[in-house]
Amino acid sequence: EVYLEESGGGLVQPGGSLRLSCAASGFTFSSYWIHWVRQAPGKGLVWVSRINSDGSSTSYADSVKGRFTISRDNAKNTLYLQMNSLRAEDTAVYYCGRGRDWGFDYWGQGTLVTVSS
């Protein structure tokens, strides 16, 4: 069974940093693109970033470009999102999603990031 589990969320001050992880199991992790998608409280889903299967190619939404870095460790079946210079508007539940045919098929349950002083 495909399983994705996010971790690393929490409370951080504006300007601070946080690293999220997404642990994968039940499929050949190294064969799939993986995405980060976030959802601010009471708001809709927003695509954040994506990484290809071997980690050689990444892309970002304009709102996080230059502040967030997506990476992966295929030996550990784990995806990461390094978030720097955090702002209040980055407060959201962050989901990882497995890429499939230019969409997403499986999702984790999410991890909450709160940026507040």
Added chain:
Amino acid sequence: QTVVTQEPSFSVSPGGTVTLTCGWRSGSVATNYYPSWYQQTPGQAPRTLIYNTNVRSSGVPDRFSGSILGNKAALTITGAQTDDESVYYCVLYTGSGIWVFGGGTKLTVL
């Protein structure tokens, strides 16, 4: 401004059919935008319904179907059930490694 447009809300009677749409502010949605659809209930992670325009995700009943209708992507639910009451999101691949979600459609079944 929202570049991927969805109806903010829609209502359908139990057993009825409803079609939700997903537009692109800058033009027409075609299959090369690879539209996909997701269902989300409060407090839950999204659930994938359709990807690549019309491919149903594993375990999704065939009363959910995806298509291109005119210049928009569409999600049709036939035989609506009360537990279909959710928010439905579409997402489009806009090229250059960028995906954009619509604002979501809140579907009421009553």
